[in-house]
Amino acid sequence: DAKTTQPPSMDCAEGRAANLPCNHSTISGNEYVYWYRQIHSQGPQYIIHGLKNNETNEMASLIITEDRKSSTLILPHATLRDTAVYYCIVRLGRYQGTSYGKLTFGQGTILTVHP
């Protein structure tokens, strides 16, 4: 799986949008960008994923650049409960056979949402 680079930490004011960047310059054509987050002392939680197009769900939006070498996770109205470590992972999609393999976690970005 391609390696990702994220800033170690970011701050955001409650109610504002949190924009978390991720660089994945070595991503290959059949690899997806996945985002997970881990709230302190809990297991990781799936947020969103995408291949080429921008994606939105009830939790967040994912913006992927046209060259696919970077992406941004957007939490539109951050709350205190969004304080967590956010992991950007690039890997094969789940429908690409049983060989889509294991998740490799980088260091992630510690997002702190303050009042």
Place this chain on the structure above:
Amino acid sequence: GAVVSQHPSRVICKSGTSVKIECRSLDFQATTMFWYRQFPKQSLMLMATSNEGSKATYEQGVEKDKFLINHASLTLSTLTVTSAHPEDSSFYICSARLPPGGADGYTFGSGTRLTVV
């Protein structure tokens, strides 16, 4: 959605004893499960991959005789830390690969905080 139940959430054991951690898929069959370890302020590190009915595959540097993994059924995988030492104190997390359908390929347990005294 698909849920993985992990127990216990916290355990304290004496040095030299063994501890078993269970990971159950509640509403789906998990042919593949993963075990991670996470030290304070560090990321998750994959320890091993377990497949139902076969031997687990361990990552480099992980002692298979110390971390025994059993995946005897499609809904249960266990990790046993044998002869635990204080340096084994960590946060252990299991993950299951989801069957086709749904938004993502993996779901995670809530983790087990192991403290060896």
